Amino acid sequence: MKMSGGPASLNIKIILVVIALLIAIGTLIYTDSLVSNLQKKEKEIVELYARGIEYVANSSNPNEDITFLFDNIIKPIDFPLILSDAENRVNIYNRTDIRNIYYDTSLTEEQFSKFIAEQIIEMDKTHSPILVTYADTLILTKIHYGDSEFVNQLKYFPFVQITIAALFIVLGYIGFSSIKRSELSNIWVGMA
Numbered sequence: 170m171k172m173s174g175g176p177a178s179l180n181i182k183i184i185l186v187v188i189a190l191l192i193a194i195g196t197l198i199y200t201d202s203l204v205s206n207l208q209k210k211e212k213e214i215v216e217l218y219a220r221g222i223e224y225v226a227n228s229s230n231p232n233e234d235i236t237f238l239f240d241n242i243i244k245p246i247d248f249p250l251i252l253s254d255a256e257n258r259v260n261i262y263n264r265t266d267i268r269n270i271y272y273d274t275s276l277t278e279e280q281f282s283k284f285i286a287e288q289i290i291e292m293d294k295t296h297s298p299i300l301v302t303y304a305d306t307l308i309l310t311k312i313h314y315g316d317s318e319f320v321n322q323l324k325y326f327p328f329v330q331i332t333i334a335a336l337f338i339v340l341g342y343i344g345f346s347s348i349k350r351s352e353l354s355n356i357w358v359g360m361a
Contacts, residue, residue, distance in 0.1 A: 196327045200327040204323050207323070211320070223302060223303070226303050226309055248314055249288070251289055254308075257313075
């Protein structure tokens with residue numbers, strides 16, 4: 170007579186592991202899809218911002234009202250953004266060209282310039298810069314942008330969720346095994 174959990178117990182464990190893996194894979198795919206959609210939306214905002222700047226630059230009327238551009242496009246930007254010239258030089262004295270980038274305010278001009286140059290390189294690795302042109306030929310500025318803090322948090326969320334689920338499964342397995350050993354021990358004591 171076999172007292173340990175036989176093939177049925179093994180099948181249940183395999184099914185639970187397969188279900189856990191499917192949940193983990195589903196979570197990764199879903200979160201990746203969310204991150205991709207958010208990144209597309211951020212790129213659309215940057216492109217709209219670029220088109221707004223191009224519109225102002227190409228406008229023949231210098232007194233044209235551009236409050237729509239500032240109120241509806243620039244203010245809601247919540248991701249890191251740096252405006253540079255065609256050669257990636259940034260006017261470090263114009264802090265409106267640098268948005269949502271946190272830095273040490275005690276940096277010297279040279280250190281700050283180096284920091285911004287490094288940020289541009291990192292942003293360009295993630296997203297290629299958006300070009301703002303005049304008459305579709307002259308590059309007025311490049312818009313370098315990165316992911317918002319929300320997108321960065323979403324990227325790591327599935328790994329945290331899977332780790333917590335794995336810990337829960339391991340603790341459940343240890344508890345299940347401990348209960349099983351205790352029951353088996355009690356059966357042996359009862360048979361003696």
